[in-house]
Amino acid sequence: MSTSDGERSERTATPTRAFVPGHITGFFSVHPHDDPRKAGSRGTGLALADGVMVTLTPANETAATTITLGGEPAEMDAVTRTLDTLGVDAHVAVETPLPVSAGFGVSGGAALGAALAANACFDLERTENELVGVAHAAEVTAGTGLGDVVAQARGGVPIRMEPGAPPHGALDGIPVRADRRVEFVSFDGRSTEAILGGDTDGLSAAGERALATLREGPTLQRMVSCSAAFAREAELLTERVETAIGAVEAAGGAASMAMLGETVFALDTGLTDAGYEPATCTIHPPGAGIVGIDSR
Ligand SMILES: Nc1ncnc2c1ncn2[C@@H]1O[C@H](COP(=O)(O)OP(=O)(O)O)[C@@H](O)[C@H]1O
Numbered sequence: 001m002s003t004s005d006g007e008r009s010e011r012t013a014t015p016t017r018a019f020v021p022g023h024i025t026g027f028f029s030v031h032p033h034d035d036p037r038k039a040g041s042r043g044t045g046l047a048l049a050d051g052v053m054v055t056l057t058p059a060n061e062t063a064a065t066t067i068t069l070g071g072e073p074a075e076m077d078a079v080t081r082t083l084d085t086l087g088v089d090a091h092v093a094v095e096t097p098l099p100v101s102a103g104f105g106v107s108g109g110a111a112l113g114a115a116l117a118a119n120a121c122f123d124l125e126r127t128e129n130e131l132v133g134v135a136h137a138a139e140v141t142a143g144t145g146l147g148d149v150v151a152q153a154r155g156g157v158p159i160r161m162e163p164g165a166p167p168h169g170a171l172d173g174i175p176v177r178a179d180r181r182v183e184f185v186s187f188d189g190r191s192t193e194a195i196l197g198g199d200t201d202g203l204s205a206a207g208e209r210a211l212a213t214l215r216e217g218p219t220l221q222r223m224v225s226c227s228a229a230f231a232r233e234a235e236l237l238t239e240r241v242e243t244a245i246g247a248v249e250a251a252g253g254a255a256s257m258a259m260l261g262e263t264v265f266a267l268d269t270g271l272t273d274a275g276y277e278p279a280t281c282t283i284h285p286p287g288a289g290i291v292g293i294d295s296r
């Protein structure tokens with residue numbers, strides 16, 4: 001039986017919250033397509049327990065969608081496009097302990113969180129794959145990401161075998177322990193839009209080589225070493241990122257750069273052992289989801 005309008009509007013009154021894990025891409029290749037659901041990237045990354053909390057509150061009838069990031073008004077094209085596609089207006093409050101534009105997929109996380117929360121809040125009756133598709137297409141069209149959304153929906157250590165949202169893309173993953181420690185140091189942000197908008201042929205060739213090597217022996221250790229080879233071959237390293245990766249490797253650890261930010265990530269205590277004072281986090285095996293309704 002379908003929901004009556006009365007029931008529907010009554011259920012829209014409360015804010016809804018979704019959590020999306022952060023996602024560090026280690027390496028990737030770019031696969032454009034006219035249909036943004038079929039466009040995307042191949043590659044691999046780590047889903048993190050530090051992520052994006054999205055609280056969505058329906059806008060009243062006259063108000064348009066508004067977004068705050070850490071309490072401050074913000075523009076996030078991927079979020080606006082997500083809600084436009086779903087045909088709803090809302091206030092979207094994005095909170096994250098992660099740095100923005102530093103390679104942690106905050107924009108993709110905000111878009112996916114907004115899609116999941118809007119579905120619950122407005123009784124949109126979409127499936128998870130449909131919502132992932134909407135957020136992925138919004139993120140691709142905004143130019144702020146190609147593979148974060150599908151990876152964040154899955155969690156763990158996703159391998160993006162084929163580009164695009166379901167049912168077009170294909171994901172696999174590397175099995176890992178839930179509390180596996182990851183450290184990171186973020187020196188600065190980097191505009192994903194600027195890099196994706198430039199010539200990505202060399203980068204994509206390096207990404208395809210890295211994926212082929214990883215598939216020969218898919219382990220977490222190899223994921224990081226393939227990522228480091230990719231970062232060097234794709235010529236994406238800055239001096240301080242290169243220095244930090246070298247220092248971790250010299251101390252016997254494994255590190256690489258988070259795409260696309262001026263950020264170094266390492267397994268276990270790699271950065272600490274190399275003398276840095278990193279932020280610490282863990283790998284997050286589950287994917288994104290609704291976490292509860294705030295009824296204040
Ligand atoms: N204060 C801010 N700093 C950086 N980006 C911001 C800020 N507020 C909003 N944004 C938006 O957040 C998005 C960041 O996307 P991106 O560079 O892909 O970063 P991330 O790696 O975190 O996903 C962009 O759409 C940008 O316009």
Ligand SMILES: CC(C)(COP(=O)(O)O)[C@@H](O)C(=O)O
Pocket residue numbers: 023025027028040041043101102103104105106107108144145146147148192196259260261
């Ligand atoms: C590397 C990137 C293209 C961008 O990632 P971010 O800067 O974190 O939005 C990612 O979406 C991917 O496809 O792997």
